[in-house]
Amino acid sequence: MSTPSENSSAALLKLENQLCFPLYAVSRMLTKAYQPYLQALDLTYPQYLVFLLLWEHDELTVKELGEKLLLDSGTLTPLLKRMEQKQWLSRRRDPRDERSVLIALLPAGQALREAACHIPEQLLGHMGMSQDEFEQLRSQLNTLLTKLA
């Protein structure tokens, strides 16, 4: 597959030899694969990720959400406001430190958990991977993430 000449700058510049493109494309296509399941719950994919954290932690600051999701306030603030409008969560300043905003689950957000809890299993089907392949890929991506983050 890789002849000596394929390490030249010219070959490295071809789309098909990039690692970045399949990452970018798979990420978008996987988001699309979630879409039918999430749309049924009126959720977007980044909102689903916020819920994954809130279902685990119940209350987090915007900063903590940002650190865990690697998203900044320019993304999170409007996204969380939309989720607040749907009565899924509450936003209030931390009385002990007015700079922080505490995000907490409301009953409607808590209830969504039951409706969403089978989404991961359903997505596994779309990917058609063995448990081993899944784990290996996840581990490689997490390693790469720590190098890039």
Add this chain to the structure above:
Amino acid sequence: MSTPSENSSAALLKLENQLCFPLYAVSRMLTKAYQPYLQALDLTYPQYLVFLLLWEHDELTVKELGEKLLLDSGTLTPLLKRMEQKQWLSRRRDPRDERSVLIALLPAGQALREAACHIPEQLLGHMGMSQDEFEQLRSQLNTLLTKLA
């Protein structure tokens, strides 16, 4: 690492057990890693991907670009118009089929190739991966892409 209980719906719903999140995060962080190199050329990451194809093919329709990048016209049309304004490429209807728009490199776009040709090698440094790891990850992602696309 994975106890029997970790295959429950509850465990599958944790952010840390997802494959989708590291994919999403690595994709965004990798785009960020390109940023300093691309910004020096006044390019965005998706625009860079368009160039990778045009440097190979010289002239493509919007449809062909969309098929190769898995992007639709709602994304490509405004993106290509911005690139046209910078005189990097031309947009014209195909005389033989007026429904198609031909995208062709202009000299300024052709010239950018020399300025960009060492970007892939520089990015490899940021990822700190061996050739083998790189190839293995790329191959797994491409397999997954064909399943999702």
Add this chain to the structure above:
DNA sequence: CAATGTTTGATTGTGTACAATTAAATTTCT
């Protein structure tokens, strides 16, 4: 305690992404 510096969100502006709709051109079918 007052001045300085830091932390934390919010805001603004630009650029993707993508679903859904529209419109024009072409192809197909009778």
Add this chain to the structure above:
DNA sequence: AGAAATTTAATTGTACACAATCAAACATTG
């Protein structure tokens, strides 16, 4: 040829993403 179906871009509207800037609250230090 003419109607119907298909193909291809463009448009519209919503929702991220993120750099850059701002503003308020807190912490630190002399």
